Amino acid sequence: MKIPFNQPFMTGRELSYIAQAHANRHLSGDGEFTRRCNRWIEDNTGCGRALLTHSCTAALEMSALLLAVGPGDEVIMPSFTFVSTANAFALRGAVPVFVDIRADTLNMDETLVEAAITPRTKAVCVVHYAGVACDMEAIGAICRRHGLALVEDAAQGIFSTYRGRPLGSLGDLGALSFHETKNVISGEGGALLVNRADLYERAEIVREKGTNRSRFLRGQVDKYTWVDLGSSYLPGEIVAAFLVAQLDDAREITRRRLAVWARYHEWAARWEHEGLLRRPVVPGDCTHNAHMYYLLLPTAAARDAFIAQLTAKGIGALFHYIPLHSSPAGLRYGRAHGDLGVTTSSSERLVRMPLWTGVEEHLDEVFAAADRALVART
Ligand SMILES: Cc1ncc(COP(=O)(O)O)c(C=O)c1O
Numbered sequence: 001m002k003i004p005f006n007q008p009f010m011t012g013r014e015l016s017y018i019a020q021a022h023a024n025r026h027l028s029g030d031g032e033f034t035r036r037c038n039r040w041i042e043d044n045t046g047c048g049r050a051l052l053t054h055s056c057t058a059a060l061e062m063s064a065l066l067l068a069v070g071p072g073d074e075v076i077m078p079s080f081t082f083v084s085t086a087n088a089f090a091l092r093g094a095v096p097v098f099v100d101i102r103a104d105t106l107n108m109d110e111t112l113v114e115a116a117i118t119p120r121t122k123a124v125c126v127v128h129y130a131g132v133a134c135d136m137e138a139i140g141a142i143c144r145r146h147g148l149a150l151v152e153d154a155a156q157g158i159f160s161t162y163r164g165r166p167l168g169s170l171g172d173l174g175a176l177s178f179h180e181t182k183n184v185i186s187g188e189g190g191a192l193l194v195n196r197a198d199l200y201e202r203a204e205i206v207r208e209k210g211t212n213r214s215r216f217l218r219g220q221v222d223k224y225t226w227v228d229l230g231s232s233y234l235p236g237e238i239v240a241a242f243l244v245a246q247l248d249d250a251r252e253i254t255r256r257r258l259a260v261w262a263r264y265h266e267w268a269a270r271w272e273h274e275g276l277l278r279r280p281v282v283p284g285d286c287t288h289n290a291h292m293y294y295l296l297l298p299t300a301a302a303r304d305a306f307i308a309q310l311t312a313k314g315i316g317a318l319f320h321y322i323p324l325h326s327s328p329a330g331l332r333y334g335r336a337h338g339d340l341g342v343t344t345s346s347s348e349r350l351v352r353m354p355l356w357t358g359v360e361e362h363l364d365e366v367f368a369a370a371d372r373a374l375v376a377r378t
Contacts, residue, residue: 002314
């Protein structure tokens, strides 16, 4: 692709931090660089505790373990999401219960959540799609009323806010991703944000193979041992060192992405006015982080033709997600609550445009190709 869909951005300091990790001779997890990442996330999100993980998937799996989600329990979530949201809970034997999304933000429709609750419901897992927050006020109130845990899949949400509060700090637990496709990256990477003090210690244990090794490292016990269920969820120091370089520049990366997002939004206004597409919607009480610029075309055929025309010009435009409720594993392990019409329709009509730090210089070419593809449909 001449203009790829994604291109990882490097700040230029990653290798020097990795050299320091190398010189420190501490390459396993929870060294100096991991601690710096944890502190940065705590300082910048206001979460209770941050624990670096090797992926957002790992942080979601830790959430399921921490909330003691088990066989037969149900977890309410959108179908319009990445597989890890559902997999994390299905792995514990729970049933993902899929509800439809709102037509404006493509986030889980808060007005449908309460009707999906059964005596088996244990938790709600929201997904802040495209780094735009769900209606956390409404969903939080439902969870409190029914005694349900609230998990935020904030994989795409670093630096986004809801009513002034950073995503990941609003639920009982939150999960961030630093995968190469995200705004701030370490190749693979993530973090668990723990907002309930009663879960802090178990979160450390679950992350360290079910042992109290963290207490041992702090000198609180004289040997460490197996105390609970857990797995290996922490990254090594090389990955954490890479991430420190990215976190140093995270605000600047976000600023540049927001500028690209704004140019897309301005370009697309005319086409929205002509009824050929719909632009993303960001509610007034949310700020977003320009994780994604998507367009909704009127039909699946229009979307497929648009992507084909951009691809022919060497421009990487993609679609996602195949709704989980209609996927092979979703049918086997999950359950759809009601009609998921908005999910199905959005999935068929959505296209994601190239958005990465550095794509600025190619945007005129992207707009010209997209204009030609849209003019062909007028
Ligand atoms: C909504 C959502 N949840 C979870 C994940 C998984 O993140 P990771 O690749 O860090 O495990 C992603 C990544 O694409 C995502 O977009």
